[in-house]
Amino acid sequence: MKDQIRIGCGAGFSGDRLEPAVVLADKAELDYLVLECLAERTIALAQKRKLDNPELGYDPLLERRISSLLPHLVKNNITLITNMGAANPISAAKKVKKLAQNAGFDIKVAAVFGDDVLDQLTGDEITLETKKPIKESGPIVSANAYLGVEGILEALKQKAQIIITGRVADPSLFLAPMMFEFGWTKADSDLLGKGTVIGHLLECAGQLTGGYYMDMGRKQIPDPANLGHPFAKITKEGTATFSKVKGTGGRLSCMTAKEQLLYEVVNPYAYQTPDVTADFSTVSFEEISENVIGFHGGGGTAASETLKVSVGYRAYYLGEGEISYTGFDALERAQLAADIIEKRLKDKVSEIRVDYIGQNSIHKGQTAEFSPSEIRLRIAANCETPEQARLVGEEVEALYTNGPAGGGGVKKYSKEVIGIHSILMDRNQVNPQIEIF
Known part of the structure; x- marks a missing residue:
């Protein structure tokens, strides 16, 4: 010893x-x-x-x-x-x-x-x-x-x-x-x-x-x-x-x-x-x-x-899309883009989440007192199928030519989420x- x-x-x-x-x-x-x-x-x-x-x-x-x-x-x-x-x-x-x-x-x-x-x-x-x-x-x-x-x-x-x-x-x-x-x-x-x-x-x-x-x-x-x-x-x-x-x-x-x-x-x-x-x-x-x-x-x-x-379980499929807006009224354009996506995805996915990164993505419901010069819009949704999850990013990408002016830097991704509970x-x-x- x-x-x-x-x-x-x-x-x-x-x-x-x-x-x-x-x-x-x-x-x-x-x-x-x-x-x-x-x-x-x-x-x-x-x-x-x-x-x-x-x-x-x-x-x-x-x-x-x-x-x-x-x-x-x-x-x-x-x-x-x-x-x-x-x-x-x-x-x-x-x-x-x-x-x-x-x-x-x-x-x-x-x-x-x-x-x-x-x-x-x-x-x-x-x-x-x-x-x-x-x-x-x-x-x-x-x-x-x-x-x-x-x-x-x-x-x-x-x-x-x-x-x-x-x-x-x-x-x-x-x-x-x-x-x-x-x-x-x-x-x-x-x-x-x-x-x-x-x-x-x-x-x-x-x-x-x-x-x-x-x-x-x-x-x-x-x-x-x-x-x-x-x-x-x-x-x-x-x-x-x-x-x-x-x-x-x-x-x-x-x-x-x-x-x-x-x-x-x-x-x-x-x-x-x-x-x-x-x-x-x-x-x-x-x-x-x-x-x-x-x-x-x-x-x-x-x-x-x-x-x-x-215990791991199949929770849902997550679809996400992100796009950036910058310059004058960046937040307002991001909000307009989010409104478009929410209407496009209505009845196609469940539990949509909208984040204005740089404004209120962490503290939901609280808005910064300043007007940001750049905003990263993130749309995410819980989905029942991989096809629905991919649709989220596709709709965000379509904003390039179908949404408010000045959007760029789109990223889209989807994945299956394995949830964890304990017993x-x-x-x-x-x-x-x-x-x-």
Whole structure:
């Protein structure tokens, strides 16, 4: 057993920058590197890709991220844990193994799966959002339970150097190596709670080092274009020191840590994960030196007997069209164009939305006090068929010669939207599994 380990977070979401993870793997003297790249929206998109091609469904940046990291992982003997497997961790692991072989590296890759519980749904499960049976949301296409540490722990026991998971809870990606290295068990709820808080602080990567903290004037951070991602030195007692690689941009302070601590936390006294019910209320920070903070506190009690499940369903087809107007009476011409489109689409599509970007697209119903010199008109509609969705953009494009003067820069696009609702499932119905490559 080790007394302490170093874990870094190289990505906080699917579209995160690639370079910070490479810097961490190269210079932070890590034992583990985590790439947290999965969210409800992300896995819905992944499921859609898998529906189109059964070999896909993993993160679209998987190959680029792994290829850039492989030399550093091997050179510095770092274990990589990531949920970039998304809807298809087995295909992702096969792809990573092939990338490693092509680069001349003989490493063990593990896929953690078992989160796909689609076959177990009856449709009568009640959603947390609507309080209605999930079958009323629309045709169900996917169901992924939030797994905990179990699959990752087994992969670590089998000495996998790269572990690719599907839908695993974000803090669990970090908690698993702590449990593995320190010998913590599921009975050690207080330690699991501390580890979960540490994982929660790390999981959004650049948010901890000032990215999302950054604001105009009041909360500036240095060199944000070179924002560094965080790593933590964690002890077997559940304390930690957070830092970032010297020379990288950003700021790591008690203020940035406190904002991240409360990010997406509904109840800080009982933060539910598959592994533990964590208590954030006793957490404290201390600034040790510039960009180095200490962490103490936190705790936990036993985990719930249920697991959260994200259920994807076919919601609607979205049709969109955009066009710009500029100069004198730009807003009035955009409004006239919108009126034309609404009349053209009446009875052909449902739930039309009109946005005057630059005027009131964010705060609906509120109009700016100034007369803008340029307006981007956006028309969007929920549609029942792909044909109806395409019609929205086609009508906007027709404004070039059939609408108010001076319109330009048309864009049109349509897509199927996979919605996400959540249900709860008895954890005994979910069976985490691994496959080694």
